[in-house]
Amino acid sequence: MTGDWTPGEMMAVAAASLLRDDDVALVGLGLPQIAALLGQRTTTPGIQLLLELGVFMPHPVEPAMGIADPRMWKDAWSYGGVIDVLGAMLHGGRVTLGILGALQVDPSGSLNTTMVSAADGSVRRFNGSGGGNDIESLAGRVLVVMRHDSRKFRPAVEFLTSPGRMLDGRPRAEYGLSGGGTVAIITDRAILQITDAGAVLASVHPGQSPESVLASTPMPLIVPAGGPDETAAPTALQQRLLRDELDPKGWYLG
Amino acid sequence: MSKVSSLADAMSTVTDGAHLALTGFAITRSAVAAAAELVRAGRRGLTLTQVIGSLETDLLVGAGCVDRLIYSGGSLDRFGSLHSVNRAISAGLPTEEYSTLSLTLRLLAGSLGLPFLPTRSLIGSHLLARLTPTGGAMMITDPFSGAPVLAVSAVRPDVAIVHANVCDEDGNACVFGPLWSIKETALASARVIVTAEQVVPRGGIDPSRVTIPGAVVTAVAEVPAGGRPTAVFGAYDYDATLLSEYAAASRAGGETFRRFVTDQFLAPDEIVAVAR
Secondary structure, eight states, rough: OEEEEEEHHHHHHHHHOOOTTOEEEEEETTTHHHHHHOOOOOOOOOOOEEEETTTSSSSOOSSSSTTTGGGGTTOEEEOBBIIIIIEEEEEEETOOOOOOSSSEEOOOOEEEEEEOOOSOOOOOOSSSSSSHHHHHHHHSEEEEEHHHHGGOOOOSSSSSOOOOETTTTTTTGGGGGOOOOOOEEOOSSSSEEEEEEEEEEEEOTTOOOOOHHTTTOOSSOOTTTTTTTTTOOOHHHHHHHHIIIITTOOOOOO | OOOOOOHHHTTTTTTTEEEEEEOOOOOSSSOOHHHHHHHTTTTOOOEESSBBBHHHHHHHTTTTTTTEEESSSSSSSSSSHHHHHHHHHHTOEEEEEEHHHHHHHHHHHHHHHEEEESSSSTTTTHHHHHHGGGGSSSEOOOOTTTTTEEEEOOOOOOOEEEEEEEEEETTEEOSOOOOHHHHHHHHHEEEEHEEEEEEETTTOOOOGGBBBOOOGOOOEEEEETTTTBBBBTOOOOOOHHHHHHHHHHHHHHHHHHHHHHHHHSSHHHHOOOOOO
């Protein structure tokens, strides 16, 4: 099926391939943060990271339990508050990139991070928006990183925590949202590009067939005329950094 | 005149039905000792505004002190969810859920005496759809451009609690490290109670380091380890064992949670003093 890498490693590497050296990024904890740190150590050393609670350019060196864990704030350039980071930086148009996780997505890249219903009608609540809605609403572009679980792909999300590229079929800017919304969903099997026309199967990861990816993605998905690309596999350097330095306890990359 | 008092005296000014604002963030800088004092006093009917829910939020909700919650989500990071909060919401606790920025803007508007502030966040979401009937957020037209924009209304809690590193007897408080929404929350509130790791005499604080001006602070209590088991930057790390145990107790709920809270947070003062 796959080469000598874990699904999490493949996701981190695929997400890191979409970063730019001049990105100013707000990232969620877990794989989004791992992907950003991987880019910072390899192909996009110029990327600037921000944490919503008021941290500019942290350089964490050990795994943190969350963004509220002071280990995450180590050797930062400066501290401020929400009004500095989500206000002046994000709302002010200076944040070019957000990287987020999601419980559910739809073909326009809209996100549910609030709750999911079980088959028996019971509702399971998660951690809520926090800064997630702000990032999706305001960042220049957003990458969504999540496991390729068929239950997570919906024609329409169950709870719309954060609107994606389109809203009710119309461009988000018409509603007063700024930024571009979701541009890609990176899973452990493929990269889905979000366009005005909907979600496009842009590339499949090594060892995955387009047919199997389509079969496990129960939402409208456009296949390019020439078929999807194949995502580049993790390199030895990327795997060493991920395993030895960025997630040595295997919390996120398993 | 000195604003210094005991923690119990300071917290006795938070009465049943008050609109309380808290400033902890997940597993960091939660005013746990102050919240425990409210639990000990059996406070009921509180409205609680807190930008990111934390251990103190979960403690107060789990103890039945809170009748209305205004927040933007929260967790105990990888230690767990705010199980008591989530369970209470499922059982019908009235809740207004924002995003981090939009709720902080409500507090900023409150601090400035403005009726509302405009924002481009939250627009088009189900969060907004649920908030509009509460009077907290409403789409309006930008009077200059004619474009749609969201207005979030000012919020002015009765009393805020901030756990600071150092504070002088006049209430000039220093919060070290990231500040998330601590300042906006304090300045929006009619009264501010500071609990501090250390209280120093007048003149003992570098004015450049003051986060919360004494001008808005109404009471100061020295509470060493007042944030335990959460981390207080510049003072101590979180207590991973106690946080894990808390998360498990909160998940269990009921008598397990009640006993854990009683044993860990409501212990007699002399036992807590020895533990320090």
